[in-house]
Amino acid sequence: MSKISRRKLIVGGMSAGGILLAGTAAKYSNELYRVGEDLSRVTHRLLLRNNPLAREFTTRDISKNFPAIGTTNPESEEYQRLLHGRFVDWRLSVGGLVDQPRSFSVADLQAMPARTQITAHSCERGWTAIAQWTGVQLSRVLELVKPQPKARWVAIHCADGWWDSYSLDQFEALHPQTMLTYGMNGGDLPVQHGAPVRLRIERQLGWKSLKFVDRIELVEDYRQIGWGKGSLVADEYNFQWYGGV
Numbered sequence: 201m202s203k204i205s206r207r208k209l210i211v212g213g214m215s216a217g218g219i220l221l222a223g224t225a226a227k228y229s230n231e232l233y234r235v236g237e238d239l240s241r242v243t244h245r246l247l248l249r250n251n252p253l254a255r256e257f258t259t260r261d262i263s264k265n266f267p268a269i270g271t272t273n274p275e276s277e278e279y280q281r282l283l284h285g286r287f288v289d290w291r292l293s294v295g296g297l298v299d300q301p302r303s304f305s306v307a308d309l310q311a312m313p314a315r316t317q318i319t320a321h322s323c324e325r326g327w328t329a330i331a332q333w334t335g336v337q338l339s340r341v342l343e344l345v346k347p348q349p350k351a352r353w354v355a356i357h358c359a360d361g362w363w364d365s366y367s368l369d370q371f372e373a374l375h376p377q378t379m380l381t382y383g384m385n386g387g388d389l390p391v392q393h394g395a396p397v398r399l400r401i402e403r404q405l406g407w408k409s410l411k412f413v414d415r416i417e418l419v420e421d422y423r424q425i426g427w428g429k430g431s432l433v434a435d436e437y438n439f440q441w442y443g444g445v
Contacts, residue, residue: 252375252376253377253402254320254377254402256317256319257320257330259318259332261330262318262331262332262385263329263330263331266331266393267323267327267329268393269323270360270411271362271412272392273391274359276360278359279359279360279412283395287395290306291305291414292304292305292380292397292413292414292416294341294345294416295345295417296355296419297347297419298345298346299346299347300344302344302345304341306397309335309336309341309397310336312341313337313340315334315335315336315337315379316334317377317400317402318331318332319402321406322406323405323406323407324406332383332384332386333383333384333400334386335380335381335383335397336379336380337376338354338373338378338379339374339375339376339378342354342368350420351418351420352367352420352421353365353418353419353420354368354372354416354417355416355417355418355422356410356413356415356416357415357417358411359412361432362410362411362432362433363410363426363431364430364431364432364433365422365431366378366401366408372404377401377403378399378401380397380398380399381398381400382396393411394412397412397413398410398411398413399413407433
């Protein structure tokens with residue numbers, strides 16, 4: 201058996217120690233990250249507790265140019281097939297911790313009581329645009345599937361692979377201005393803005409209003425999805441998960 205030199209032993213020990221320290225640092229970094237998220241959410245709710253609605257505007261305020269960023273036409277074969285068929289076969293599945301999982305067509309959503317609101321979209325990239333949105337309140341859809349008592353979060357998944365999570369309460373998922381929208385500025389929702397259905401959550405930054413919604417899942421803890429940070433942007437791009445403004 202060959203002898204292990206003292207230098208190799210020291211270097212090996214230092215490498216192992218470095219890996220251990222890196223793992224420990226990552227663990228505490230994640231915990232601090234979660235503490236920061238919780239503080240942001242609690243502070244936001246405290247400040248807005250007496251101002252429950254985002255400001256709504258008039259048709260005169262609608263922006264002439266509303267930028268379409270991120271995915272503007274998902275490349276998946278399934279989405280392209282649905283687009284070619286004018287979304288007649290599109291279905292929104294809603295399941296997870298619910299008693300009555302269901303799926304909804306665009307026509308099903310349009311048959312529900314509609315809400316129209318004119319609101320500002322504040323993009324994390326620094327621009328703001330105003331548009332008119334028409335759709336159904338997310339709370340109405342969730343009411344139909346009967347969430348179970350242990351359901352605390354709503355995870356929304358999209359045709360382009362994006363996803364995010366929202367608390368199942370009146371501040372986020374059940375907020376009256378949180379909608380599944382199928383109309384924009386008096387017409388159908390354009391493809392570049394998320395057709396056939398996109399989410400609007402008006403008291404949070406733009407990236408939270410997901411486009412191309414195709415599946416909703418109710419869960420007990422958002423940390424069970426993906427890498428446990430609450431959304432794709434938090435998992436992949438280190439964005440803050442809670443986007444309250």
